[in-house]
Amino acid sequence: MSDPTSDLLPEGLEDRLPQSAAAAARIERDAMAVMGAHGFDRVRPPLIEFEKSMATRTDGLMTRHMFRFVDPRSLRTLALRSDITAQVGRIAATGLSDAPRPLRLCYAGQVVRIxxxxxxxxxxxxxxxxxxxxxxxxxxxxEMVELAITALEAAGATGISVDFTLPDLVDTLAAETFPLAEEKRDAVRRELDAKDAGGLTDAGGEAYIPLLFATGPFDDALEKLRAIDAGGALSSRLEGLQQIADRVRGRARLTLDPSERHGFEYQSWFGFTIFADGVRGAVGRGGTYLIGGTGEPATGFSLYPEELVEAVKAQESLGNKLFLPLGHDRSAATRLRGQGWRTVEALSDADDAAALGCSHLLDGGEAKPV
Amino acid sequence: MSDPTSDLLPEGLEDRLPQSAAAAARIERDAMAVMGAHGFDRVRPPLIEFEKSMATRTDGLMTRHMFRFVDPRSLRTLALRSDITAQVGRIAATGLSDAPRPLRLCYAGQVVRIxxxxxxxxxxxxxxxxxxxxxxxxxxxxEMVELAITALEAAGATGISVDFTLPDLVDTLAAETFPLAEEKRDAVRRELDAKDAGGLTDAGGEAYIPLLFATGPFDDALEKLRAIDAGGALSSRLEGLQQIADRVRGRARLTLDPSERHGFEYQSWFGFTIFADGVRGAVGRGGTYLIGGTGEPATGFSLYPEELVEAVKAQESLGNKLFLPLGHDRSAATRLRGQGWRTVEALSDADDAAALGCSHLLDGGEAKPV
Incomplete structure (x- = not known):
């Protein structure tokens, strides 16, 4: 016998057992089917890459959050990916650099962080x-906000809400509207993140205080933001926000929190976070950005459906199981599988249909309740 | 601009671009659907585990072939999985130890080796x-040999052949039939692997030479093996082989190579290797084994479809793409997606249907050839 403690998994890692694995697999399949139907082609980058390559593609992606190890083959440092977006950026810049633009790519895979x-x-x-x-x-x-909503709906999410933000808001306003020296901007961003009016004053960003109140339901918040933007530095951004909101109005509850930057380390003018009823935390996040290295513009989103899996797994159907007794009619079994039955074959007389979770058994070529 | 060499992937790792990623995703989906229809429930173990736990579950699984690194959280060594079978054994021995037997589990995921x-x-x-x-x-x-064949057929493999082996052949014969001291068995196994009659004689295993000729098409080879097994030590194994072969006869070309041990480090009495037309090397492998730690008997197989992907990817259809001009009829687009069309939406007047790979465009609510 092994030491039972050797079977424990490291903190933060888990096995998905059948109910939960079925929910995760279905969510992945349904979300990917929506992306495929909207013209996005799937790519599959590897689990590990050179650390340096991971770091190049995305400014905000910290390789210090990744498991890293030396490759005995190349003697270079490899990293286990913590994000796939950066890998897709690399593919766009290398293997698919000659593919026509706009280039629509999608992906699904496991990511790990330390x-x-x-x-x-x-x-x-x-x-x-x-x-x-x-x-x-x-x-x-x-297009991308609507696609994220549609993919999440297909995955089983309900009560979806989308929170818009303007990741480069401070930089945009600091040039003219509310002048702010380069070296003060980080402090102002921090106090905006903290929603701390006193802190903003201390940081020399008193002019930015009204931004703290331009948040909430989209239309109201946008109006407040328009009023703040007297100089019109934000006008193209606000028009863009309006256009995006008009497209998805009715599909999701929309809010605006223009100074929210958490999770938007590499986005440019536009970012969004998605929530769903009964799902703890954000279920997805996206926005516009420039691909590291080439500087090509791009717009994307990522869904992290783990908590959605938790929310729906109890209702996930594993399908009806049909017990096939010893010496059963094999062509009937094939026919019933074709109709959607999941068959469970007896290996010996000891196998019991009910104990094996079968609701029905094959009898006279037909499925009969156990 | 980044150093272009930083974008190269480490040796032995690659990006799957759309054609190849679509083939891999379809193969995974089709093979998993077959397993699900045969009553196997999916599980999803994590990508990384404690090295010690990986090592416990499977005798033949060498953690020295895995990327390993210290977990800053637990200060213990973790390993990036190189095999999922051992993880499923752990799940059977822990999270699903109380689930009724026989327990049918399936999985699909990425594995990595150094x-x-x-x-x-x-x-x-x-x-x-x-x-x-x-x-x-x-x-x-x-059941498992037939399931492997059915899953591969669904995945698009043709001309499937299955090679049977008896992984514990030497141990079984060495007890009485062809007596062989414990310390000589490894050498005899090696010479059988090498198919070297002279080597067998030198290793004191002259009696084992006839085994080298009991190989080839299943029925002939089994008859030769029966003739060699005068003492009957193999009789239950040969009967078992016969029973398995009878079940899948007509579904695949069957061969027997009873002393083949390559890739069967942890199997017990039965092993099999699967090949398919046009696919380089083995496409799968399986057999009977005892789960490390608990010693529970089990039978399983793994498919490694990378070369099958290579063989079929050129024929993989990405589906027909339908261009949606600016200001298109959105409900018509939804309806056509429901009919299987993949839509590609125009973002600006510059977008060109043909350049974006669209065979059709939406015009008057219908798909018209470009």
Whole structure:
């Protein structure tokens, strides 16, 4: 016998057992089917890459959050991916650099990070996403927000809400509208993140305080933001937001929190976070960005459906199981599988239909209740 | 601009671009659907585990072939999985220890190993498989061989052949039939692997030479093996082989190579290797074994479809793409997606249907050829 403690999994890692694995697999399949139907082609980058390559493609992606190890073959440092977006950016810049733009790619796969935190203790996640490469326009953003909503609906999410943000808000306003020296901007961003009016004043960003109140339901918040933007520095952004919101109005509850930057380390003018009823935390996040290295504009999103799996797994159907007794009619079994039955074959007389979770058994070529 | 060499992937790792990713995703989906229809429930173990736990579950699984690294959280060594079978054994022994037997589980996921070799340079593989836990009988083996064939057929493999082996052949014969001291058995196994009659004689295994000729088409080879097994030590095994072969006769070309041990480091009485037309090397492998730690009998197989992907990807259809001009009829687009069309939405006047790979465009609510 082995030491039972050797069977425990490391903190933040888990086995998905049948009910939960079925929910995860179905969610992945349904979300990917929606992306495929909207013209996004799947790519599959590898689980590990050179650390340096991972770091190049995305400014905000910290390789220090990745498991890293030396490759005995190349003697270079490899990293286990913590994000697939950066890998898709690499593919767009290399293997698919000659493909026509806009280039629509999607992906699904496991990602791992060294440290979970209290809010999100998981260290391994399923990441499902899509990237529209070659455009960061409002039209592109509208397509991607709607696609994220449609994919999540197909995956079983309900009560979807989308929170918009303007990741480069401070930089945009700091040039003229509310002048702010380069070296003060980080502090102002931090106080905006903290929603701390006093802190903003201390940081020399008193002019930014009204932004703290331009949040909430989309239409109201946008109006407040328009009033703040007297100089019109934000006008193209606000018009873009309006266009995106008009496209998905009625599909989701829309809110605006223009200074929210958490999770938007590499996005440019537009970002969004998606929530769903009964699902703890954000279920997805996306926005516009420039691909590291080439600077090509892109718009994308990632879904992290682990908590959605938790929310729906109890209702996930594993399908009806049909017990096939010893010496059963094999062609009837094949026919019934074709009708959607899941068959469970007896290996010996000891096998019991009910104990094996079968609701029916094959009798006279037909499924009869056990 | 980044250093272009930083974008190269490590040796043995690759991006799957759309054509190849679509083939891999379809193969995974079709093979998993077959396993599900035969009563196998999916599980999803994590990508990384404690090295010690990986090592416990499977005798033949060498953690020195895995990427390993220290977990800053637990300060213990973790390993990136190179095999999922051992993880499923752990699940059977822990989270599903109380589930009724036989327990049917299946899985699909990526596995990674440190070193490729000349025959198989890939360091990351897709592994798809099924484990029947609680039985290593001929009935269980027959079910699993047939399931492997059915799954591969659904995945698009043709001209399937299955090569049977008896992994514990030497141990079984060495007790009485062809007595052989414990310390000589390894050498005899090696010479049998090498198919070297002279080597066998030198190793003191002259009596084993006839085994080298009991190979080839199943019925002939089994008859030769029966003739060699005068003492009857193999009789239950040969009967089992016969039973398995009878079950899948007509579904695949069957061969027997009773002393083949390559890839069967942890199997017990029965092993099999699967090949398919046009696919380089083995496409799958399985057999009976005892789960490490608990010693519970089990029968399983793993498919490694990477070369099957290579063989079929050129024929893989990505589906017909339908261009949606600016201001298109959105309900018509939804309806056509429901009919299987993949739509590609125009973002601006510059977007060109043909350049974006669209065969049709939406015009008057209908798909018209471009």
């Amino acid at each position: 440290a979970g935190d209290q809010l999100e203790p998981r260290r391994e996640n399923l990441q499902i996403g899509a990237e529209l490469i070659g455009s960061d326009s409002a039209a592109a953003a509208g | 070193a490729g070799d000349q025959l198989e340079p890939r360091r990351e593989n897709l592994q798809i498989g099924a484990e029947l836990i609680g039985s290593d009988s001929a009935a269980a083996a027959g």
